[in-house]
Amino acid sequence: MENKKIDWSSLTFGYVPTNYNVRMYYRNGKWGELEVSSETSINIPMAATCLHYGQEAFEGMKAFRGKDGKIRIFRPEENAARLQSSSRGIMMPELPTDLFINAVKRVIELNEEFVPPYGTGASLYIRPLLLGLSQQVGVKPAAEYLFMIFVTPVGPYFKEGFKPTPMAIMRGYDRAAPLGTGTIKVGGNYAASLKAGVLAHEKGYSAVIFLDAKHKEYIDECGPANFFGIKNNTYITPKSTSILPSITNKSLMQIAEDMGMKVERREIHVDELSTFEEAGACGTAAVISPIERIDDLDEHKSYIISKDGKAGPTCEKLYNKLRAIQYGEEPDTHNWVMILD
Numbered sequence: 001m002e003n004k005k006i007d008w009s010s011l012t013f014g015y016v017p018t019n020y021n022v023r024m025y026y027r028n029g030k031w032g033e034l035e036v037s038s039e040t041s042i043n044i045p046m047a048a049t050c051l052h053y054g055q056e057a058f059e060g061m062k063a064f065r066g067k068d069g070k071i072r073i074f075r076p077e078e079n080a081a082r083l084q085s086s087s088r089g090i091m092m093p094e095l096p097t098d099l100f101i102n103a104v105k106r107v108i109e110l111n112e113e114f115v116p117p118y119g120t121g122a123s124l125y126i127r128p129l130l131l132g133l134s135q136q137v138g139v140k141p142a143a144e145y146l147f148m149i150f151v152t153p154v155g156p157y158f159k160e161g162f163k164p165t166p167m168a169i170m171r172g173y174d175r176a177a178p179l180g181t182g183t184i185k186v187g188g189n190y191a192a193s194l195k196a197g198v199l200a201h202e203k204g205y206s207a208v209i210f211l212d213a214k215h216k217e218y219i220d221e222c223g224p225a226n227f228f229g230i231k232n233n234t235y236i237t238p239k240s241t242s243i244l245p246s247i248t249n250k251s252l253m254q255i256a257e258d259m260g261m262k263v264e265r266r267e268i269h270v271d272e273l274s275t276f277e278e279a280g281a282c283g284t285a286a287v288i289s290p291i292e293r294i295d296d297l298d299e300h301k302s303y304i305i306s307k308d309g310k311a312g313p314t315c316e317k318l319y320n321k322l323r324a325i326q327y328g329e330e331p332d333t334h335n336w337v338m339i340l341d
């Protein structure tokens with residue numbers, strides 16, 4: 001049953017409240033039962049570790065209404081594994097994969113009317129959170145945690161078509177330390193990227209491309225998305241100890257290989273930017289955001305990627321293929337999609 005009150009075509013990547021969220025507490029060394037809630041707020045003790053010391057991790061994924069009317073979730077076991085990795089990174093208990101996936105399925109079923117119809121380009125965004133709840137002012141991991149998931153319908157990312165945008169390198173800011181928390185999905189990395197992000201937006205850029213914090217020579221990633229470049233039929237994406245392993249990037253690497261391209265995961269020096277035929281940022285929200293040009297604001301250099309202001313053919317092909325798999329238009333040869341029944 002579809003929610004008749006929502007105008008699917010005018011949805012943005014914003015927040016629309018839905019009927020239910022799901023919650024699970026970790027107490028006395030074990031996970032409790034999955035609870036269903038219609039409260040949009042959570043009760044957090046003011047001395048909780050998540051509020052003071054950033055003991056918090058999150059995930060982001062989407063569910064799609066397919067051509068056949070069925071709801072598809074894209075690679076949820078990858079999100080479960082990544083949340084476990086984030087948990088290890090900041091000393092939180094790991095949520096087992098089956099509990100994670102059951103919670104994802106349950107919250108979608110409860111909010112089925114908010115899964116946008118096929119053909120609208122919209123989808124249901126799924127946001128799992130894990131928070132340290134124990135009341136303490138000493139710096140140490142919490143003993144109690146809350147895992148929860150809420151969902152919200154989001155519109156297509158590209159309302160005016162798949163168009164490249166300019167991005168900026170801002171050498172005065174780092175997002176993550178070389179051996180810090182860049183490889184895990186924690187809110188602190190986003191807090192660290194906000195200032196540069198806002199400054200870049202004010203100057204007309206869609207995103208910041210962060211360099212490796214140690215040498216300031218190699219591309220790391222964008223604030224919330226991985227980077228890739230295309231040249232000589234090769235998909236090239238950075239190897240670094242401070243970037244988040246994007247599931248979209250991992251999937252695009254596989255699709256590129258399936259399409260007969262070479263795939264390289266290695267350091268990308270800033271100077272190499274001038275040699276790319278195409279480049280993009282990739283993540284769940286947009287799949288691919290093609291890059292028009294990259295301005296190095298401190299070195300006063302500009303790397304033009306798209307000369308005609310259009311997305312390149314390879315970005316277009318990769319984008320279309322991944323979306324087609326997510327919406328059930330093309331065979332899911334790698335078993336990426338979990339169908340809800």
Ligand SMILES: *Cc1c(COP(=O)(O)O)cnc(C)c1O
Nearest residue numbers: 224225226244246247248283284
């Ligand atoms: C979530 C995230 C991404 C994108 O990951 P996907 O799994 O593709 O959505 C990229 N970079 C950072 C820093 C992220 O937090």
